[in-house]
Amino acid sequence: MRPKGRCPMSEPLPGRLGDVVVDGDLPARDSIPVVFDELDYQLACQAYLWALPLVSYAQWKTQHYDVFGATGSDLVRYLSYRDRLGLITANATTPYILNFFDLSESGPLVIELPAGPTAGGVSDFWQREVGAMGEMGPDRGKGGKYVILGPGVEAPEDLTDDYRTLQSSGVNIMFGFRTLDPDPTRADALVHAVRIYPFAERDDPAPTRIVSPDGRAWTGDQPRGLDYWRRLHEIYQSEVVDERDRFYLAMLRQLGIEKGRPFEPSERLIRILEQGAAAGELMAQANTFAKRFAQGAYWPDRAWEQAIVLDNSAQRGEGYDELLERASWFYEAVSFSEAMKSTTPGVGQAYLGAYTDGNGDWLAGERDYTLHVPADVPAKLFWSATVYDVTTRCLIDNPQQRGDRGSRDADLITNDDGSVDLYFGPEAPSAGETNWVQTIPGQHWFSYFRLYGPLEPYFSRSWKLGDIVPA
Structure with missing residues (x-):
């Protein structure tokens, strides 16, 4: 009879653990690195799946700011088929108008929406809806001023009753909307009537520009390989993570991704992270398409x-x-x-x-x-x-x-x-x-x-x- 509590090693283990040499009831000392490689690889696969919505929005934001030249006062409008080619599962028939904002940089952010047939809203970078606007929102298409507050941020003391407030569940947000008016002239007027600016600059806000992709090549799908982890590290520096996700932060820490520290993975970690991203995407494909x-x-x-x-x-x-x-x-x-x-x-x-x-x-x-x-x-x-x-x-x-x-x-x-x-x-x-x-x-x-x-x-x-x- 095998002593109680002993771990059986008689059967071959799957994957790279099959290379582990056993010394009695324990892995041999020189096999320990193989075990840790497998552990970190599995952590990378799970962290990849967990981070998909965050990395997706973070990647899309880089295209707005780095490729299109948008700023925190602008909106990007996607009109043509060519404009939308980088947008994941875009509708090919209706225009998109949107941008991404960091509330830690702007402070409380004002969005002025004109009266008219629009549908839109705000979501955080985990892609959870913060609030709807337009015909589906509390203004019911009558427009108005919204102030978006970051997590734990209180409304400004001088905020008046003509503002509606939305408390974001994340530091980074996306604001987007669609015009529902079939007349292109009226729809264009609605787009140009939207204003976005920090509440602190309400007395003299910068103009809100409408930026176009203008035929430039861009990609909003999640990057592959080490770039996936670079994007995750970058957005994690400013983004909050829910209490429920603290174990995932432990995984990131083991993979060299921490708040306030540079991302400088060793050659070993680079290899594991690249393999984890590739395997994580295969898992994501099966999880999506089957x-x-x-x-x-x-x-x-x-x-x-x-x-x-x-x-x-x-x-x-x-x-x-x-x-x-x-x-x-x-x-x-x-x-x-x-x-x-x-x-x-x-x-x-x-x-x-x-x-x-x-x-x-x-x-x-x-x-x-x-x-x-x-x-x-x-x-x-x-x-x-x-x-x-x-x-x-x-x-x-x-x-x-x-x-x-x-x-x-x-x-x-x-x-x-x-x-x-x-x-x-x-x-x-x-x-x-x-x-x-x-x-x-x-x-x-x-x-x-x-x-x-x-x-x-x-x-x-x-x-x-x-x-x-x-x-």
């Missing part, structure tokens, strides 16, 4: 799934926090608000994701596919089907320079019964280019089907979307 969460397919006999697996903006489930759900959504997308997972007919949005064809195979850029969209799509405003590159999770950068088709397209060809057939593939189908999105041979892709203002037949599942199937 979801194993309870909600499953939206219809039992379809491949379409609810893309957003988070229950709420706080990222908290019943009895646990949504670590893997958060990693799934924020690897494939950016930003979350309650309106993006609407449960009220006619309000908000619904996001369905297809990561495979109807046979369960990855969607391949060299193959031809069709998607049948039945008549009477239950969307109060509009619907769209969009193609994304799995490597970047951004709009497909195809020669066609178009990544979606939907009900807003005036030239969309509709069948006699009101249904629509869409085509995906490297070459235009015999039906012509109108309902076609071009894919790229050798590159896998996935699709979102968005419903803006989803209606009751969507929620009851009485309306059913076809699968993407090989032609």
Whole structure:
């Protein structure tokens, strides 16, 4: 009988631990470095998944400031298809206006929103919603002045009643909005009427510029290799971390990432961090593109799934926090608000994701596919089907320079019964280019089907979307 409490070493251990030499009941002294390499590698994999939303926003902010030349008084507006090519799972039809701000630098930050049809809000860098604005916010489209306060920061003593306050759960924030007015002239006027400035400078604020990507190449997806950890170290210097995450801070400390200290990893740590980032991304891809969460397919006999697996903006489930759900959504997308997972007919949005064809195979850029969209799509405003590159999770950068088709397209060809057939593939189908999105041979892709203002037949599942199937 083996003595109680002894650790069996008779079976080979997995991975690099299989190289461990055992000295009786303990690893041999010269095998200890192998054990610690494996420990730190596993810490890096878990820290990678945990940090995905934070690194994503931090990376995006560098593009605004370093590539586009934006400042803390500006907004960046994405209008053209080219503008959006670096934006993870962007909608290809509606403009985005947004920027990122550090409340430790600005102090209480004022956002003046004009009256008019807009929808937007503020989130922290863990991509939790701080507050909605515009038609979905407390101003209900009437506009007004908001003051954003950092964690633990009290409202200024001279704050008057004509300001609404939002208390951020993080030091760094993103403010963004969309104009809902279909008239481009009125929409442009709304964008230029927004003002952003520190409360301390309210008497003489700097003008708020509208900055454009202007065709410059940029990337908002999380960096790879050692750059992932450099970005994490950089944003961690100013960002707060929840009490629930202190064990992750212990992991970062072991990996050479600490507050107030330079990131100077040894050759050993560089090797482990690069391997951890590569393995962490493989885990993130499986966790995103082959979801194993309870909600499953939206219809039992379809491949379409609810893309957003988070229950709420706080990222908290019943009895646990949504670590893997958060990693799934924020690897494939950016930003979350309650309106993006609407449960009220006619309000908000619904996001369905297809990561495979109807046979369960990855969607391949060299193959031809069709998607049948039945008549009477239950969307109060509009619907769209969009193609994304799995490597970047951004709009497909195809020669066609178009990544979606939907009900807003005036030239969309509709069948006699009101249904629509869409085509995906490297070459235009015999039906012509109108309902076609071009894919790229050798590159896998996935699709979102968005419903803006989803209606009751969507929620009851009485309306059913076809699968993407090989032609």
